[in-house]
Every structure is written in C-alpha cells, then in structure tokens.
Amino acid sequence: ETRADILRETEMLLRSPICCILGHVDAGKTKLLDCIRCSNIQEGEAGGITQQIGATYFPIENIKARTMVLKADATIKVPGLLVIDTPGHEAFANLRSRGSSLCDVAVLVVDIMHGLEPQTLESLNLLRSRNVDFIVALNKVDRLYGWKKCPNAPIFNALKQQPDFVKTEFNTRVSQIITQFMEQGINTALYYKNKSLSDTFSIVPTSAISGEGLPDLLLLLVQRAHKTMQERLTYTDQVQCTVLEVKVIEGLGTTIDVVLVNGILHEGDQIVVCGLQGPIVTNIRALLTPHPMKELRVKGSYQHHKEIKAAQGVKISAQGLEHTIAGTALCVVRNSDDIEALKEAIMHDMNDIKDRINKTGVGVFVQASTLGSLEALTEFLKSPEVNIPVRDFSIGPVHKKDVMKASIMLDKKQEYATILAFDVKVMQDARQLADELGIKIFEADVIYHLFDKFKGYVAALREERKKESEKDAVFPCELKIVPRCVFYKKDPIVLGVQVLKGIAKVGTPICIPSRDFMEIGRIESIEINHKQVEIAGKGKTVSVKIVGRNAEENQKMYGRHFDSTDKLVSHISRASIDALKANYRNDLSKEEWNLVRELKDVFKIV
Numbered sequence: 271e272t273r274a275d276i277l278r279e280t281e282m283l284l285r286s287p288i289c290c291i292l293g294h295v296d297a298g299k300t301k302l303l304d305c306i307r308c309s310n311i312q313e314g315e316a317g318g319i320t321q322q323i324g325a326t327y328f329p330i331e332n333i334k335a336r337t338m339v340l341k342a343d344a345t346i347k348v349p350g351l352l353v354i355d356t357p358g359h360e361a362f363a364n365l366r367s368r369g370s371s372l373c374d375v376a377v378l379v380v381d382i383m384h385g386l387e388p389q390t391l392e393s394l395n396l397l398r399s400r401n402v403d404f405i406v407a408l409n410k411v412d413r414l415y416g417w418k419k420c421p422n423a424p425i426f427n428a429l430k431q432q433p434d435f436v437k438t439e440f441n442t443r444v445s446q447i448i449t450q451f452m453e454q455g456i457n458t459a460l461y462y463k464n465k466s467l468s469d470t471f472s473i474v475p476t477s478a479i480s481g482e483g484l485p486d487l488l489l490l491l492v493q494r495a496h497k498t499m500q501e502r503l504t505y506t507d508q509v510q511c512t513v514l515e516v517k518v519i520e521g522l523g524t525t526i527d528v529v530l531v532n533g534i535l536h537e538g539d540q541i542v543v544c545g546l547q548g549p550i551v552t553n554i555r556a557l558l559t560p561h562p563m564k565e566l567r568v569k570g571s572y573q574h575h576k577e578i579k580a581a582q583g584v585k586i587s588a589q590g591l592e593h594t595i596a597g598t599a600l601c602v603v604r605n606s607d608d609i610e611a612l613k614e615a616i617m618h619d620m621n622d623i624k625d626r627i628n629k630t631g632v633g634v635f636v637q638a639s640t641l642g643s644l645e646a647l648t649e650f651l652k653s654p655e656v657n658i659p660v661r662d663f664s665i666g667p668v669h670k671k672d673v674m675k676a677s678i679m680l681d682k683k684q685e686y687a688t689i690l691a692f693d694v695k696v697m698q699d700a701r702q703l704a705d706e707l708g709i710k711i712f713e714a715d716v717i718y719h720l721f722d723k724f725k726g727y728v729a730a731l732r733e734e735r736k737k738e739s740e741k742d743a744v745f746p747c748e749l750k751i752v753p754r755c756v757f758y759k760k761d762p763i764v765l766g767v768q769v770l771k772g773i774a775k776v777g778t779p780i781c782i783p784s785r786d787f788m789e790i791g792r793i794e795s796i797e798i799n800h801k802q803v804e805i806a807g808k809g810k811t812v813s814v815k816i817v818g819r820n821a822e823e824n825q826k827m828y829g830r831h832f833d834s835t836d837k838l839v840s841h842i843s844r845a846s847i848d849a850l851k852a853n854y855r856n857d858l859s860k861e862e863w864n865l866v867r868e869l870k871d872v873f874k875i876v
C-alpha cells in the first residue's frame with residue numbers, strides 16, 4: 271500500500287461535515303449562502319458543487335481550489351462540506367437527534383453595521399445549548415464608508431487595500447462586537463489573531479456582495495471540522511437520519527426531506543418515523559435528489575436512486591407520511607430488528623419533551639411547527655431569565671382542540687390561559703373559540719417577540735388587577751397629630767401629622783382605636799410643603815385632608831371627639847389584607863408588613 275492509498279482509505283472513512291447558517295434576519299445569511307455556492311465559479315455545477323434536497327454539497331477539490339489564494343494546508347481529508355440550504359434556526363433546530371445537534375459546524379452571521387441583535391442572541395443560545403462549534407461571519411464589510419471592493423479576496427489582503435479611516439472604523443466596530451460577545455460570556459477574536467481555538471471563537475469579516483473573506487470562511491469551516499471533529503465524522507453503516515421538512519409535492523403526495531447523516535438508505539427499505547398520532551411504519555417508494563443537469567431541472571423532475579450514502583440531503587416518497595413531524599429521527603428496519611422497540615425509540619423524542627414540561631399542571635400552552643422549534647421554544651421558556659412554565663404543547667397549526675386544552679387554565683391562573691404560537695397558522699374557528707372563551711393567542715416567528723408579547727400581557731393584567739383592588743387594599747400607617755397644625759377641625763378635617771410607622775396613602779380609611787375604634791373618614795389628599803403627593807413614608811411630616819364617607823363621619827370634630835393625644839391608624843380588614851398580599855406584596859417592606867400584623871391584632875382580625 272502506498273501512502274496515497276492509505277490516505278484514500280481514511281478519506282473513505284470520513285463523511286462530510288454538515289454546516290448550518292444562522293443569524294438575525296437581514297444579516298445576509300441567504301446572500302452569504304448564494305455567495306458560497308457560486309461566487310467565483312461561473313454557471314452552476316462547475317467545480318463539482320451539487321444541489322441536493324435542502325442542502326448543497328461542496329467537494330473538497332472545489333473548496334481547495336477556492337482557498338488556494340490562502341496557500342492553505344493541503345492535508346484536509348474530509349470528502350467535502352454539506353451546507354444546509356435553509357438558513358435560520360428552524361432548520362438548525364430540526365437537525366437534531368435526542369437533544370443533540372447533527373450540525374457539525376455553524377456560521378453565525380452578524381451584520382457589522384448592527385452588531386448583536388435579538389435573533390443573534392437566540393441563535394447563540396441555541397448553538398451553546400447544543401454545544402455546536404461555530405464561526406462568526408462579520409458580514410457586510412463593504413458597507414463601511416469608503417470601502418474599496420476587492421472581489422473574492424482573502425480578508426487580510428482586502429483590509430490592506432483600505433484607506434486608514436476605513437481601517438479605523440473597521441477596528442472600532444470589531445472591538446465593539448467582541449465586547450458584545452463578551453457580555454454574552456463568549457470569547458471571540460478575528461480569526462487571524464485567534465491563538466486559542468479551544469476557547470475562543472473565530473470571527474471572519476465577509477462581504478456577501480463582493481466576496482471578500484469568502485475564501486477564509488470556507489477554509490476555516492473545513493479546517494475546523496477536520497481538526498476538532500475527526501471522531502464525529504467517521505463514517506459508519508448505522509443509519510442516522512433526520513426529517514427536516516414535510517412537503518406535499520404534486521404527483522408524489524406527502525414527501526419528507528431528510529438529511530442522511532450516516533449510513534445508507536435503499537429504495538424499498540422499511541422505515542419508522544415519528545408521527546403526530548404515533549409511530550409511522552412504511553416503505554421507501556423513491557429516493558430522490560434534484561436532477562444533476564440544470565437543463566433537466568424542470569419542476570417536479572427528480573433523479574431516482576437505488577441507494578444513497580451519507581452525508582446527503584434526500585427527498586423520500588412513501589405512503590402514509592402525512593402526519594410526520596419534522597425535527598425527528600428516521601430509522602430503518604433491518605431483518606433482525608425488533609420493530610416494536612424501534613417504534614418506541616422513534617417516539618422517544620416526543621416523550622422526552624413531554625417529560626420536560628411542567629409537572630404541576632400549571633402553565634401556558636405552546637405550539638410550534640416542528641419538534642426542533644418546539645424544543646427551542648420550551649428551552650427558551652425554561653431559562654432562568656424567562657421562566658414561563660409550560661403545561662402542554664402541540665405541533666402544527668392551532669386547532670380548536672388546542673384552545674380547549676389551553677382553557678383548562680382559565681380557572682387556575684388566567685395569565686396562563688394562553689397559547690404561544692411559534693411560527694404556526696391559527697385556524698379561523700380556533701381563533702373564534704379563543705375569543706369566546708377569553709384565551710389569548712400570541713403569534714410570532716421570533717421566540718423573543720413571543721416572550722415580549724406574553725410579558726406585556728402579564729404586566730397589563732397585573733396592573734388591571736391592582737387597579738381593581740385599589741379600593742380594597744389598605745396600606746398600613748400610624749399617624750401622630752401635630753397640635754400646632756390643625757387647619758380645619760371638621761368636615762373636612764385638615765391636620766398636620768407625622769407618619770410614625772408605615773405609609774400614609776391617599777384613599778386610606780382612618781380610624782382611632784383609643785376612641786372606641788371611631789372612624790373619621792378617608793385620606794382625600796396629602797401635601798408636603800404645599801405639594802400634593804400620593805404617599806408619605808415613615809418619618810415624614812405632612813398635612814392630610816380627611817373626608818368623611820357618610821353623615822356620621824362628617825360630624826367627627828377635632829377637639830371634641832378626639833385630640834392630639836390620639837393616634838390615627840389605617841382601618842384594615844381581612845379583605846384589605848388579602849388584597850395587599852395579592853397585589854402589593856413587594857411594595858411593602860418587612861417593617862411595613864409587621865405593622866400590618868400589629869394592626870391585625872388591634873382590630874382583632876382572624
């Protein structure tokens with residue numbers, strides 16, 4: 271065996287790494303993908319790039335040719351790179367198996383003019399939670415004022431061509447963005463300055479319009495895959511395959527687009543996939559990829575395959591796939607396999623999510639289009655800074671039955687009688703039922719927006735309840751009359767008082783325990799130095815206007831019915847204490863709650 275043979279053999283044993291592109295909307299994910307696909311190669315399939323289902327395959331020769339300018343390491347052994355065609359986190363989230371990602375390396379696209387944006391953070395969290403290695407493409411460098419275009423040049427060369435003021439702006443923005451990443455607990459550095467690949471993520475400045483930095487990005491992707499993931503990329507016969515999308519195709523019915531990460535699929539194979547109503551067992555009718563020749567690529571025309579080897583994106587046509595859930599695994603039944611065990615294993619993912627939702631039975635209802643996005647959403651809601659409990663979930667459009675399920679919360683906790691619908695349709699009749707029952711449905715295609723809407727709703731609800739209970743909630747206070755400051759003795763009473771304990775608040779009913787619990791009216795207004803205030807805290811000396819609520823109270827007169835030796839206190843009740851606890855728990859200090867307890871004894875409230 272020659273060295274070349276051995277090399278060839280090891281090459282055979284490695285599969286292509288799978289790469290996803292993530293980032294905020296408009297950061298340039300799609301454009302960057304287009305640019306990777308064909309920038310300096312004219313017309314289509316040149317250089318061996320092949321269009322697959324949901325993915326584009328780049329043979330290593332192509333990548334080597336395109337990165338030659340960098341005089342790069344020629345010992346890369348991976349056969350090529352498989353880039354998933356649908357950018358964004360949905361595809362990424364669906365490329366999963368048992369909670370871990372099948373994406374080997376990701377590109378996180380950040381707009382150099384905008385820095386980190388909400389979906390950048392969302393992507394970042396996903397990448398971290400799945401422990402996926404990534405490279406930051408700092409895109410749109412050509413938008414820096416005064417940028418001189420250097421089409422498809424390595425970024426270092428392109429930067430050298432720039433006037434000083436462009437370099438300065440570039441450096442400022444890069445360091446700002448590095449700081450933003452640091453605030454997220456992530457170390458990053460420009461890749462040519464990155465000395466510590468194990469704990470620092472590389473940044474590659476790019477332009478998806480003129481191609482600067484593209485050679486660097488490609489090289490980094492395969493190098494990264496090659497160096498850090500040789501173990502992961504070893505080819506095996508064990509089928510590892512994930513459903514990315516479920517699509518109805520004219521003439522084929524419902525098909526599934528899958529990524530075959532490892533192993534071989536054959537026409538006629540018996541397969542098991544995860545369905546909304548349980549496992550689906552069926553046989554592969556056809557294994558399809560787009561036609562290799564562009565001229566033949568008319569709509570609905572696919573190339574059929576007897577077998578397909580990993581890693582590849584394939585369309586599978588088979589009977590009974592209608593209710594398949596995207597984001598779940600596909601497995602192949604071989605002769606010796608126990609089909610019942612496989613069915614159970616396939617449903618494991620769904621059950622896994624069921625296990626992770628709130629056990630107390632109190633929480634919101636969530637709905638997403640695929641298992642991957644559902645998982646991303648529940649993970650987000652679970653994170654400590656968000657912390658919204660989930661009671662139940664469903665996949666696909668929101669139907670009446672989902673609204674019914676959410677309505678269980680109406681009696682338990684109104685704010686949870688809510689459906690958080692992530693990137694799914696809401697059926698008309700479901701919406702109508704929700705309106706009738708008072709179920710809120712929040713829709714968004716960005717997880718953060720869903721959270722913001724829900725948060726806003728909960729805050730508004732709390733505020734509303736606070737208002738409702740304002741009449742009932744009584745803040746505790748103990749007031750001492752200042753004898754020289756009695757302005758009106760009766761109807762209304764206007765007095766100078768010192769707040770001995772608690773909080774004097776407009777609206778508080780006032781009572782005098784030492785005079786047989788005599789009631790003298792409500793605090794109508796409070797003034798400090800001729801300025802009206804809502805509340806006055808302990809130690810303050812203020813003037814209060816007390817207005818009687820009925821004829822009897824209106825009769826009460828300073829000097830006759832009470833005097834400066836009497837203490838005035840808030841008249842509290844069981845109901846007022848409950849209202850305080852429900853809506854103002856955090857508005858009162860420990861000391862103020864102690865006063866509530868004291869007054870409770872004074873008024874003999876049980």
Ligand code: GDP
Pocket residue numbers: 293294295296297298299300301302357409410411412413476477478479480
């Ligand atoms: P996506 O939402 O992340 O997929 O973003 P797109 O790829 O659709 O890009 C959004 C917009 O930014 C489009 O108008 C692109 O033409 C533009 N764009 C993307 N990349 C670049 C770039 O590198 N430079 C400039 N100047 N514009 C870009």
